[in-house]
Amino acid sequence: MRDLITLLESILSKADVEKVLRKNGYEHFKESGSKLTVLVQIPDGKKKDEFRSAILMEILGILKHVLPKYKPMYSDDARLSSLGGIVFGNSNIKVLVKDLGKQGDQSAGVANEIELASILQSVIDKYGSANITFEDPRGKTLKIKNCVDVEVAGRSTANRKKADVVLKSSKNKLPVSIKKINADMWESADNMFGARAREILNKLIKDKVIKLEKIKMRGDIPVYKLSKEIVMEPTEEEAMNAIFGSDINPEGGIVIQTFKPEHFKQDENDVQVDAHAVIKNKEDIPESHAMLWLLRNDSDRNSASLGIAGIRPLGVTATRGLGKKGDKDVIMVDVDGNVVKGFKKDKEEPKEPSLSKASKSIIEPKRKKKKPIPVEPNVGRAKRKR
Numbered sequence: 001m002r003d004l005i006t007l008l009e010s011i012l013s014k015a016d017v018e019k020v021l022r023k024n025g026y027e028h029f030k031e032s033g034s035k036l037t038v039l040v041q042i043p044d045g046k047k048k049d050e051f052r053s054a055i056l057m058e059i060l061g062i063l064k065h066v067l068p069k070y071k072p073m074y075s076d077d078a079r080l081s082s083l084g085g086i087v088f089g090n091s092n093i094k095v096l097v098k099d100l101g102k103q104g105d106q107s108a109g110v111a112n113e114i115e116l117a118s119i120l121q122s123v124i125d126k127y128g129s130a131n132i133t134f135e136d137p138r139g140k141t142l143k144i145k146n147c148v149d150v151e152v153a154g155r156s157t158a159n160r161k162k163a164d165v166v167l168k169s170s171k172n173k174l175p176v177s178i179k180k181i182n183a184d185m186w187e188s189a190d191n192m193f194g195a196r197a198r199e200i201l202n203k204l205i206k207d208k209v210i211k212l213e214k215i216k217m218r219g220d221i222p223v224y225k226l227s228k229e230i231v232m233e234p235t236e237e238e239a240m241n242a243i244f245g246s247d248i249n250p251e252g253g254i255v256i257q258t259f260k261p262e263h264f265k266q267d268e269n270d271v272q273v274d275a276h277a278v279i280k281n282k283e284d285i286p287e288s289h290a291m292l293w294l295l296r297n298d299s300d301r302n303s304a305s306l307g308i309a310g311i312r313p314l315g316v317t318a319t320r321g322l323g324k325k326g327d328k329d330v331i332m333v334d335v336d337g338n339v340v341k342g343f344k345k346d347k348e349e350p351k352e353p354s355l356s357k358a359s360k361s362i363i364e365p366k367r368k369k370k371k372p373i374p375v376e377p378n379v380g381r382a383k384r385k386r
Contacts, residue, residue: 011091012067012070012088012090012091012093013093014031014034014036014093016067017036017063017067017093017095018036020062020063020066020067021038021059021062024062025115025258025259026038026040026059028040028100030098034092034093034094035080035085035093035094035095035096036093036094036095036096037095037096037097037098038055038059038095038096038097038098039098039099039100040055040097040098040099040100040115040118041099041100041115041118041119041122042055042099042100042118043118043121043122043124043125044122044125047121047150048099049082049083050152051114051117051118051121051152052083052097052098052099053083054114054152055097055114055115055118056074056083056084056085056086056096056097057074058114059086059095059097060072060073060074060086063086063095070088070089070090070091071088071089071090072086072087072088072089072095073086073087073088073089074086074087075087075094080094080096081096081097081098083097085097113152113164113165113178114152114164114165115259116165116178116259116264116273117150117151117152117164117165118150119264120132120147120150120165120167120271121149121150123266123269123271124147124148124149124150124269126269127268127269128148128269129146129147129148129169129269130146130147130269130270130271131143131144131145131146131147131269131270131271132144132147132167132174132271132272132273133270133271133272133273134176134253134255134272134273134275134278135272135273135274135275135278136256136274136275136276136277136278138277138278140277140278140279140280140284141278142174142176142252142253142255142278142280143174144167144169144172144173144174145169146169146170146171147167147168147169147174148168148169148170149167149168150165150166150167150168151165151166151167151168152164152165159246159247160241160245160246160247161245161246161247162175162177162244162245162246162247162248162254163175163176163177163245163247163248163252164176164177164178165178166252172251173251173252174251174252174253175247175248175251175252176248176252176253176254176255177245177248177252177253177254177255178254178255178256178257179254179255179256179257180256180257180258181256181257181258181276182258183256183317184316184317184319184320185314185315185316185317185320186242186243186291186315186316186317187241187242187291187314187315188314188315189242189293189313189314189315190303190304190305190306190312190313191305192238192241192242192315193238193293193313193315194303194304194305194306194307194313195305195306197232197293197295197306197313198305198306198307198308199337200230200232200295200333200337201230201295201306201308201311203337204230204331204333204337204339207339209331209339210226210227210228210230210331211226211227212224212225212226212227212308213225213227215299215310216299218302218309221302221309222309223299223309223310224308224309224310224311225297225299225310226295226296226297226311228329228330228331229294229295229296229297229321229328229330229331230294230295230330230331230333231292231293231294231321231322231330231331231332231333232292232293232294232295232332232333232334232335232337233292233293233333233334233335233340234291234292234293234315234335235335236282238291238293238315239282239290239291240282242291242315243279243282243285243291243315249280249281250280250281252280253278253279253280253284254277254278254279254280255273255275255277255278255279256275256276256277256278256279256286256289257273257274257275257276257277258276262274263275277289287318288317288318288319288324289317289318289319290317290318291315291316291317291318292315292316292317292318292320292321292322293313293314293315293316293321294313294314294315294316294320294321295311295312295313295314296311296312296314297310297311297312298310298311298312
């Protein structure tokens with residue numbers, strides 16, 4: 001009986017897939033047999049297939065992240081649709097993407113940056129061009145007039161590109177990175193921060209501030225666990241690179257918003273998108289989204305530059321690193337790797353947490369780097385599979 005229950009629990013249903021996609025902003029679905037079709041707004045023009053394919057790949061990325069054990073993968077089988085679809089390695093469910101059928105002034109809800117881009121392209125297809133403004137409650141704006149093309153750029157991350165969409169007119173372009181309000185990561189920092197993180201980690205282990213526990217072996221590679229998460233101030237250069245990449249500043253910007261239909265307003269070819277925050281330079285960064293380095297446990301990670309399996313380096317927002325109130329129980333170190341005392345609230349002598357202090361290197365000049373600390377032999381470099 002237990003084996004039967006386990007088998008039933010392991011079977012993927014269309015309802016399971018739909019639940020995952022709804023949590024990620026998709027709202028319209030159609031079911032037929034083993035097929036689950038996601039209905040989204042897609043522009044009618046020559047870029048229709050490009051947007052449809054981009055949305056399909058976005059959905060595949062979500063499913064790979066949330067439902068990895070079901071082995072979601074792309075299939076170009078034309079029997080699914082002209083652009084193929086998503087299938088699973090151990091389920092007969094197929095996921096397709098089709099046009100919701102609403103265009104221009106009759107816009108559907110917006111799930112993510114690709115659907116936003118699709119809506120903007122729909123306006124361009126209808127009117128020939130669009131005047132687009134992103135604006136936050138502070139009055140910060142990103143604008144482009146006479147936009148004639150919307151390029152979905154989120155899959156192109158080479159050379160540290162950050163833009164999700166690039167809006168183009170005949171004279172200029174506006175690269176835009178879009179983040180949901182609850183998104184708490186700026187950078188997957190294996191390459192950018194891994195080597196320096198190793199130096200800091202060695203120092204903290206030597207000073208007995210932090211402990212590493214070996215939790216298992218993965219083949220001949222030992223996997224470790226931190227006794228506490230480590231949060232570190234970045235240099236100004238690191239923070240700017242993690243937040244803006246190579247293509248956002250100075251000509252573009254970052255839009256923070258979890259899109260809903262009411263955030264999108266249109267009057268013929270004038271389009272306004274309401275944002276939680278618009279960031280064009282370091283002065284625009286909200287305190288909650290100041291960038292910090294984080295070392296956290298991830299038993300599936302084996303960063304080559306860090307050299308310790310089980311630990312993942314990330315560039316995160318201040319609220320992720322220190323907590324919404326700035327009182328998360330972590331090891332906080334400054335830009336030189338020295339432990340910061342008193343950044344948390346103290347029960348006996350309450351102190352207001354200062355997220356700006358924790359991220360002060362964003363607005364201060366970069367300090368000189370200290371001489372690297374040698375690797376401690378008791379940690380060891382994990383052998384990596386080629």
